[in-house]
Amino acid sequence: MTAFHIAITTGSGTPIYRQIIDQVRLVVATEALPAGHAMPSVRSLAEQLLVNANTVAKAYGELVRDGVLESHHGLGFFVSEKRQIYSKAERLRRLRLAVDAFIHEAVFLDFTAEEIQRTVDEKLAELDLEPKIAGEKS
Amino acid sequence: MTAFHIAITTGSGTPIYRQIIDQVRLVVATEALPAGHAMPSVRSLAEQLLVNANTVAKAYGELVRDGVLESHHGLGFFVSEKRQIYSKAERLRRLRLAVDAFIHEAVFLDFTAEEIQRTVDEKLAELDLEPKIAGEKS
Amino acid sequence: MTAFHIAITTGSGTPIYRQIIDQVRLVVATEALPAGHAMPSVRSLAEQLLVNANTVAKAYGELVRDGVLESHHGLGFFVSEKRQIYSKAERLRRLRLAVDAFIHEAVFLDFTAEEIQRTVDEKLAELDLEPKIAGEKS
Amino acid sequence: MTAFHIAITTGSGTPIYRQIIDQVRLVVATEALPAGHAMPSVRSLAEQLLVNANTVAKAYGELVRDGVLESHHGLGFFVSEKRQIYSKAERLRRLRLAVDAFIHEAVFLDFTAEEIQRTVDEKLAELDLEPKIAGEKS
DNA sequence: GTGGTCTAGACCACG
DNA sequence: GTGGTCTAGACCACG
Numbered sequence: 046m047t048a049f050h051i052a053i054t055t056g057s058g059t060p061i062y063r064q065i066i067d068q069v070r071l072v073v074a075t076e077a078l079p080a081g082h083a084m085p086s087v088r089s090l091a092e093q094l095l096v097n098a099n100t101v102a103k104a105y106g107e108l109v110r111d112g113v114l115e116s117h118h119g120l121g122f123f124v125s126e127k128r129q130i131y132s133k134a135e136r137l138r139r140l141r142l143a144v145d146a147f148i149h150e151a152v153f154l155d156f157t158a159e160e161i162q163r164t165v166d167e168k169l170a171e172l173d174l175e176p177k178i179a180g181e182k183s
Numbered sequence: 184m185t186a187f188h189i190a191i192t193t194g195s196g197t198p199i200y201r202q203i204i205d206q207v208r209l210v211v212a213t214e215a216l217p218a219g220h221a222m223p224s225v226r227s228l229a230e231q232l233l234v235n236a237n238t239v240a241k242a243y244g245e246l247v248r249d250g251v252l253e254s255h256h257g258l259g260f261f262v263s264e265k266r267q268i269y270s271k272a273e274r275l276r277r278l279r280l281a282v283d284a285f286i287h288e289a290v291f292l293d294f295t296a297e298e299i300q301r302t303v304d305e306k307l308a309e310l311d312l313e314p315k316i317a318g319e320k321s
Numbered sequence: 322m323t324a325f326h327i328a329i330t331t332g333s334g335t336p337i338y339r340q341i342i343d344q345v346r347l348v349v350a351t352e353a354l355p356a357g358h359a360m361p362s363v364r365s366l367a368e369q370l371l372v373n374a375n376t377v378a379k380a381y382g383e384l385v386r387d388g389v390l391e392s393h394h395g396l397g398f399f400v401s402e403k404r405q406i407y408s409k410a411e412r413l414r415r416l417r418l419a420v421d422a423f424i425h426e427a428v429f430l431d432f433t434a435e436e437i438q439r440t441v442d443e444k445l446a447e448l449d450l451e452p453k454i455a456g457e458k459s
Numbered sequence: 460m461t462a463f464h465i466a467i468t469t470g471s472g473t474p475i476y477r478q479i480i481d482q483v484r485l486v487v488a489t490e491a492l493p494a495g496h497a498m499p500s501v502r503s504l505a506e507q508l509l510v511n512a513n514t515v516a517k518a519y520g521e522l523v524r525d526g527v528l529e530s531h532h533g534l535g536f537f538v539s540e541k542r543q544i545y546s547k548a549e550r551l552r553r554l555r556l557a558v559d560a561f562i563h564e565a566v567f568l569d570f571t572a573e574e575i576q577r578t579v580d581e582k583l584a585e586l587d588l589e590p591k592i593a594g595e596k597s
Numbered sequence: 598g599t600g601g602t603c604t605a606g607a608c609c610a611c612g
Numbered sequence: 613g614t615g616g617t618c619t620a621g622a623c624c625a626c627g
């Protein structure tokens with residue numbers, strides 16, 4: 046309940062509320078928090094992260110709009126039933142925005158196409174998104 | 184003059200000058216353009232791409248500010264001798280942050296590992312250009 | 322360009338930012354503002370409505386997330402290409418939330434089922450959502 | 460005792476006490492329950508609905524605060540003689556605001572007039588209850 | 598000039 | 613206690 050390990054980096058260019066959103070999504074997904082699980086209150090998370098409560102509220106609010114959390118007035122925020130709220134076209138649009146931003150940054154950092162592909166493959170393997178089919182070599 | 188193969192897509196949402204920057208960076212990163220190599224002149228590249236010369240100048244200018252190119256008055260633009268603003272470690276750190284953000288968004292959008300890889304490959308193919316520069320006049 | 326007639330009522334229970342959202346949606350739809358049409362800047366609309374700029378920014382931000390507007394940094398907000406970003410299931414979920422809230426209020430006001438239905442029918446006729454098929458009587 | 464037909468749906472997201480309130484209001488609004496008419500006792504309604512007596516007490520309490528019911532110590536709850544907090548004009552004004560908000564949201568979600576009407580009808584049918592109260596013991 | 602983020606703090610509603 | 617809204621004002625990035 047108390048262990049909500051979110052680390053905020055200031056001055057990284059990534060807004061604090063985005064970092065909160067990303068890490069809450071990740072915690073909910075990887076820790077497999079069940080639907081209905083209580084989130085830390087806005088004020089308590091703000092205290093823990095040493096940021097303003099408005100910033101946490103903004104992050105939670107976007108997580109609600111994305112269908113990750115739901116808010117119950119007077120009670121707090123809770124993990125919501127997993128559901129995909131966007132249309133296929135919208136999901137593709139967002140995937141393209143994300144890949145554009147990523148490739149942009151990678152190219153800016155002077156990585157080659159091969160290096161970029163390898164990094165993506167490694168990250169995917171690390172997340173074990175597609176479990177290996179038994180019988181495939183290593 | 185025609186040998187610098189940059190593919191411009193209009194109406195894709197990405198500004199033309201950004202497309203030029205990305206593709207110059209990519210070709211420089213892949214060593215197809217070694218340090219000290221001359222770039223096509225602003226006017227010739229603009230003619231080739233059928234865009235305004237100011238657009239190319241803006242792209243070159245930003246590449247100069249980023250340390251990728253150097254401008255030599257009366258001679259033109261050249262691949263910078265001493266570019267490499269970030270240390271290897273810093274580049275890797277930022278690449279990992281970028282790939283994390285991208286993969287998390289893609290997974291959040293319910294795309295599979297195969298779909299993610301395909302999208303990356305397509306984006307890279309779209310940016311890619313012929314790796315050799317032939318007969319560039321100083 | 323200057324004529325953006327949005328009326329804010331304070332103390333009505335409806336938050337200001339929601340009133341802005343609803344009225345911008347309405348103006349965009351009924352005035353048929355074309356994609357790419359410029360919106361009043363955050364600061365100018367805030368001045369006009371005598372509200373804080375943050376409140377307008379919040380409203381515009383949600384309109385962006387709903388696909389109604391898009392923001393171009395340094396330039397302002399613009400009407401975006403009309404598109405439906407939500408999945409069928411999500412659209413239904415939102416319709417049910419909306420009908421629940423509406424019926425709730427109507428029942429609270431002691432209107433009967435017949436009165437409620439009549440009001441809905443009148444409003445739909447007023448908007449002329451489904452244009453009459455030629456040959457139907459009046 | 461069993462004659463007060465209220466349909467409770469669990470797991471619909473709407474709290475039970477709210478469902479009770481809405482349905483009592485509806486039956487009062489449709490004149491099926493005239494002013495001065497006795498309500499089922501808290502305990503009997505709780506038994507009938509298979510819910511906790513506190514839940515019914517909470518619903519009745521709110522209806523008293525809203526001027527719909529009156530509590531007479533030792534006798535029970537009765538439909539209020541002089542309810543009608545809002546003037547006719549005020550009720551209509553608020554109904555119009557509510558229907559506007561609802562229709563705008565539904566249209567924004569790309570539903571047709573038929574779909575909107577059907578949803579309203581379904582919701583009303585879901586709330587509806589048998590219009591007569593038979594043999595209620597004081 | 599434009600939007601974007603964040604803070605500090607007030608005040609409200611729900612319970 | 614909980615979340616929700618709003619203000620005033622600072623500071624940043626894009627152009």
